[in-house]
Amino acid sequence: MEVLRAIVEDFVAHREPVGSKRIVERHAFGVSAATIRNDMAQLEDEELIVAPHTSSGRIPTDKGYRLFVDQLAERRVMSQVQRRAIEEFLGEAVDLDDVLARTVRLLAQLTNQVALVQYPTFSSARLRHIELVSLTDTRALVVVITDNGRVQQQTIDSGRPLPADRLERLKTLVNRTLAGVGVADAVPLLDGLGGEAAPDDAADAEALALAVGELLGHYRQDRLVLAGSANLARTEDDFRGSIFPVLEALEQQAVLLRLFGEMQADPFGMSVSIGRENDPFGLGETSVLAGAYRSSSGELARVGVLGPTRMDYQSNLAAVRAVARYLTRSFGDDPSER
Structure with missing residues (x-):
C-alpha cells in the first residue's frame, strides 16, 4: 500500500511514470530498489499499476486509484486560512443562485477541476x-x-x-x-x-x-450549475483520446444528475467514482468527487468536482467536504439569507 501510495502521489504531482529508483530516492522506505521492484511486480500482477509503454516506470490504473482512495487513512483537512477564505467568499452571496454560482467558481479555483453543484429541489417546501x-x-x-x-x-x-x-x-x-x-x-x-x-x-x-x-x-426542477470547464483543456494530456466527449457529457445535465444520484457515500459522507466506473455516463476517463449538503428544508443535494483520473484526491476531497459543510451550515443557520 505504501508503494502504491508513492506511485499515485508521484504520478499525480509530476505526470511521469514512476520507477523503483525514483521511489527509493523520494521516499524513506529504508529498503533497496530490488525490494521496491518486487512490490511493484505484485502491484502490477494485481492490475493496480501498469507500464504505459515498454521499459518505462509504472502509473496507477483505475483499480489502483480506487484502492488508494478507499484506503486513505488520513483525510486531509483545509487550513484555517483556506476555510476562512471559503466562508468570506461564499458569505457575500445575496441569494441561493448567487451562493451556488460562487460555490462552483470557488471550487474550480481551489481544485483546478470542473466544479458542479446541484440545486436543492425544495419539493417539500411550503x-x-x-x-x-x-x-x-x-x-x-x-x-x-x-x-x-x-x-x-x-x-x-x-x-x-x-x-x-x-x-x-x-x-x-x-x-x-x-x-x-x-x-x-x-x-x-x-x-x-x-x-x-x-x-x-x-x-x-x-x-x-x-x-x-x-x-x-x-x-x-433538478438542475446543476458548473464552472471550470477550461480546466479540462489544461489537463488534455491526461486523456488518451479527445476531451470533446467529456465536454459533451457536461452539457447533458440529466446524465450528470443521474451519476450524482447513483454514487454511494463512504463513512465520511463523500462519494468518489473513478474511471471505468463512469463508462455508462460517457465519462470513463474521468473521476468525480462529491459531497452532500443539506438544504434548509432538509433535502440533500450534491456538490463536487470532475476531472481526469490523475488528480490530487486528498486535496480535492478536502475542498469538496469543506464547501459541502459550509453550505449545510449556512442554509441551516439562517435560511432567510438564502
Whole structure:
C-alpha cells in the first residue's frame, strides 16, 4: 500500500511514470530498489499499476486509484486560512443562485477541476407568502416566499392599469389559495384562480397564476450549475483520446444528475467514482468527487468536482467536504439569507 501510495502521489504531482529508483530516492522506505521492484511486480500482477509503454516506470490504473482512495487513512483537512477564505467568499452571496454560482467558481479555483453543484429541489417546501409590488401603472412584481426562506420573483404586465386596490384583491386571493400549501401541490390549485376572482380581475388573476406557476417550476426542477470547464483543456494530456466527449457529457445535465444520484457515500459522507466506473455516463476517463449538503428544508443535494483520473484526491476531497459543510451550515443557520 505504501508503494502504491508513492506511485499515485508521484504520478499525480509530476505526470511521469514512476520507477523503483525514483521511489527509493523520494521516499524513506529504508529498503533497496530490488525490494521496491518486487512490490511493484505484485502491484502490477494485481492490475493496480501498469507500464504505459515498454521499459518505462509504472502509473496507477483505475483499480489502483480506487484502492488508494478507499484506503486513505488520513483525510486531509483545509487550513484555517483556506476555510476562512471559503466562508468570506461564499458569505457575500445575496441569494441561493448567487451562493451556488460562487460555490462552483470557488471550487474550480481551489481544485483546478470542473466544479458542479446541484440545486436543492425544495419539493417539500411550503408557500409562506406571495407579495405583489407595483412597478408602473400596468406592471407589478410577483414575489414568492417559501417556508425555507427561498425567494423567487417575476414581473407581470397587465397591459391596463393595475390600481392598488386590484393588487390587494389579487394578493388576498392568491394567498388564501396557496398559503401553507406544499410546492408540489400548489400548481393544480392555480388553474382555478381566474374563476375565483371578480370578473374585472379575472384576466389579471390568470396572468398572476401563470407567473406563480413558472416560479414554482424552478423548485421542482433538478438542475446543476458548473464552472471550470477550461480546466479540462489544461489537463488534455491526461486523456488518451479527445476531451470533446467529456465536454459533451457536461452539457447533458440529466446524465450528470443521474451519476450524482447513483454514487454511494463512504463513512465520511463523500462519494468518489473513478474511471471505468463512469463508462455508462460517457465519462470513463474521468473521476468525480462529491459531497452532500443539506438544504434548509432538509433535502440533500450534491456538490463536487470532475476531472481526469490523475488528480490530487486528498486535496480535492478536502475542498469538496469543506464547501459541502459550509453550505449545510449556512442554509441551516439562517435560511432567510438564502
